[in-house]
Amino acid sequence: MKRIIELLKISRPIIQGGMGNISNAALAAAVSNAGGLGTIGCGTLHPDVVEQIILETKNLTEKPFAINIAIGVTDYSKELARLAIKHEVPVVTLSAGNPGPFVPFLQEQGITVMAVVASVKHAKKAEQAGVDILVAEGYEAAGINSNLELTTFTLIPQIVDHVDLPVVAAGGIGDGRGLAAALMLGAEGVQLGTRLIATKEAPFHDTYKQALIRAQGEEAIIVGRSVGRIRRILRNPYAEELMLAEKNGISLPDFNLMTTESQHILGAIQGEMDKGFINGGQVSGLISTVPSVKELFGSMMEEAEKQIKTVSCEWEEMVSE
Ligand SMILES: Cc1cc2nc3c(=O)[nH]c(=O)nc-3n(C[C@H](O)[C@H](O)[C@H](O)COP(=O)(O)O)c2cc1C
Numbered sequence: 632m633k634r635i636i637e638l639l640k641i642s643r644p645i646i647q648g649g650m651g652n653i654s655n656a657a658l659a660a661a662v663s664n665a666g667g668l669g670t671i672g673c674g675t676l677h678p679d680v681v682e683q684i685i686l687e688t689k690n691l692t693e694k695p696f697a698i699n700i701a702i703g704v705t706d707y708s709k710e711l712a713r714l715a716i717k718h719e720v721p722v723v724t725l726s727a728g729n730p731g732p733f734v735p736f737l738q739e740q741g742i743t744v745m746a747v748v749a750s751v752k753h754a755k756k757a758e759q760a761g762v763d764i765l766v767a768e769g770y771e772a773a774g775i776n777s778n779l780e781l782t783t784f785t786l787i788p789q790i791v792d793h794v795d796l797p798v799v800a801a802g803g804i805g806d807g808r809g810l811a812a813a814l815m816l817g818a819e820g821v822q823l824g825t826r827l828i829a830t831k832e833a834p835f836h837d838t839y840k841q842a843l844i845r846a847q848g849e850e851a852i853i854v855g856r857s858v859g860r861i862r863r864i865l866r867n868p869y870a871e872e873l874m875l876a877e878k879n880g881i882s883l884p885d886f887n888l889m890t891t892e893s894q895h896i897l898g899a900i901q902g903e904m905d906k907g908f909i910n911g912g913q914v915s916g917l918i919s920t921v922p923s924v925k926e927l928f929g930s931m932m933e934e935a936e937k938q939i940k941t942v943s944c945e946w947e948e949m950v951s952e
Pocket residue numbers: 647648649650651652653672673674699701726727747768771772773774775801802803804822823824825826828910911912913914
């Protein structure tokens with residue numbers, strides 16, 4: 632835990648996952664101000680728009696924050712990396728592609744580089760490329776997922792065993808028990824996506840937040856398997872349409888047209904559940920409140936500590952009998 636706290640200059644081992652196109656400065660700053668690492672999800676946004684969000688975030692927090700560049704999703708990876716350097720953004724998270732070409736470029740300017748991986752093979756590649764921190768994301772997670780479908784519980788220890796880098800666990804974590812469990816598996820911290828949507832500061836439509844509160848874990852379904860582009864979303868009328876389209880043999884280009892950022896904005900920001908999809912992970916089954924980010928992190932830290940102490944006392948008792 633010490634390594635990520637020192638590298639990222641944060642006080643709580645909790646990172647906001649990039650949420651392409653839809654997360655804003657208020658949420659990123661709230662996470663950083665609460666001691667975690669806020670992240671601006673660049674998605675397919677034009678660098679001019681991202682620049683504005685970076686400036687707004689800097690107005691709202693003096694704490695470190697990150698930008699997430701989803702390499703395979705954006706046409707502007709290089710421009711976004713240059714933007715991070717220009718505005719001295721301390722951390723860049725690279726996902727959905729090969730981080731290799733970006734690592735030296737960013738690190739030479741003092742930027743800490745994280746890479747999202749979903750297998751030991753990719754973790755080793757990222758380590759060879761020189762990244763500083765790995766985010767290992769399991770199949771429980773919301774949003775675009777790896778076709779490899781490895782779950783967090785098995786992925787984390789496998790990666791921890793094969794690399795020497797600090798590992799952050801992502802996918803399925805939403806409370807102190809998840810945080811404690813991730814630490815037990817060998818991670819040094821956690822990255823949250825779904826749980827942060829149902830917070831006061833999150834700029835998402837109330838219908839989205841309420842859908843998360845109502846949902847059971849099994850309502851976080853996978854779409855896109857038939858076309859090799861897996862995405863975990865919450866069941867809503869638009870998700871039903873996507874499933875029907877797959878049943879009818881939709882092609883990858885047409886599936887991509889049905890799952891652009893515009894449809895995500897319609898669902899997530901405008902709350903139009905019959906016109907847009909909403910990303911949601913299996914952890915939605917654990918969400919029942921809409922706290923502030925500060926309240927959420929406080930309760931997660933408290934619960935994790937309690938959990939770790941209780942288990943270790945019970946363990947002592949058990950082995951001494
Ligand atoms: C609304 C939403 C949008 C997301 N967009 C991105 C993205 O643009 N880039 C990325 O690397 N991950 C993205 N993710 C994944 C998160 O960064 C995070 O790793 C994941 O949500 C963690 O799993 P959880 O949802 O179970 O907490 C997104 C997740 C959500 C909920």
